Amino acid sequence: MRYAILSDIHGNLDALKAVLSALSSEKIDAYVCLGDIVGYGPQPAECVHEIQKYGCIVVAGNHDFAVSEKLNIGNFNVLAKEAVLWTRAKLSAEDIEFLANLPLEERLEGFHVVHGTLYAPELFDYVQTSYDASLSMARMEAPLCFVGHSHVPVTFVQGQVISYSLGQVVQINPRNKVIVNVGSVGQPRDKDPRACYAVYDTESQTVLIQRTHYDIESVIAKIREAGLPVPLGERLRVGR
Ligand code: ZN
Numbered sequence: 001m002r003y004a005i006l007s008d009i010h011g012n013l014d015a016l017k018a019v020l021s022a023l024s025s026e027k028i029d030a031y032v033c034l035g036d037i038v039g040y041g042p043q044p045a046e047c048v049h050e051i052q053k054y055g056c057i058v059v060a061g062n063h064d065f066a067v068s069e070k071l072n073i074g075n076f077n078v079l080a081k082e083a084v085l086w087t088r089a090k091l092s093a094e095d096i097e098f099l100a101n102l103p104l105e106e107r108l109e110g111f112h113v114v115h116g117t118l119y120a121p122e123l124f125d126y127v128q129t130s131y132d133a134s135l136s137m138a139r140m141e142a143p144l145c146f147v148g149h150s151h152v153p154v155t156f157v158q159g160q161v162i163s164y165s166l167g168q169v170v171q172i173n174p175r176n177k178v179i180v181n182v183g184s185v186g187q188p189r190d191k192d193p194r195a196c197y198a199v200y201d202t203e204s205q206t207v208l209i210q211r212t213h214y215d216i217e218s219v220i221a222k223i224r225e226a227g228l229p230v231p232l233g234e235r236l237r238v239g240r
Contacts, residue, residue, distance in 0.1 A: 007034035007148030011041025012186025018214035035061025060102035068100035153183030
């Protein structure tokens with residue numbers, strides 16, 4: 001099986017379409033989305049519909065739950081709050097219901113998927129340090145877990161100690177637990193503005209982190225036209 005793993009699309013349809021188009025030339029058996037389909041970007045409904053069209057296995061992100069009023073936005077920063085309110089007004093009742101009903105985590109064939117952490121998915125904490133990774137690894141029944149949320153592609157590997165890698169190719173060894181953050185389709189924050197996603201091949205037991213260009217200026221223009229906060233567009237240009 002070959003899985004395409006997408007996360008943090010954030011209403012950026014241009015980035016999502018570029019990723020799906022890049023994937024169309026690969027053999028993909030199933031699509032998985034790690035949450036935050038909406039929030040920040042100018043085309044949230046279109047992104048929800050595209051994800052539904054591909055029959056994605058989806059887990060909830062904090063923005064998906066914030067927009068559907070399942071998560072309090074008290075802890076969101078000013079720009080994120082404004083984007084949540086804007087997004088909520090743009091979605092149909094069906095779209096909001098779809099987001100509200102997303103599960104927090106899924107256990108698939110030999111791997112886990114969650115937006116934040118396995119130890120408390122409902123808190124949407126980040127896996128950013130070896131210690132954070134150890135807390136989720138303690139809950140892993142399978143050797144592999146995919147996460148999103150930080151918008152930075154990084155892999156944590158359990159060995160003598162837990163180490164991390166920014167490498168593009170991850171070889172899965174069933175003896176060592178691995179947590180792979182697949183980065184963000186629609187708002188990368190690792191200073192590489194290209195859309196980021198991963199392909200997991202269960203036969204070769206490899207995960208490949210991939211990047212693709214998309215028309216960033218077009219999205220910046222749409223963000224301005226939509227009346228969304230301008231910095232949400234500007235940051236796409238620098239991948240921050
Ligand atoms: Zn996100």
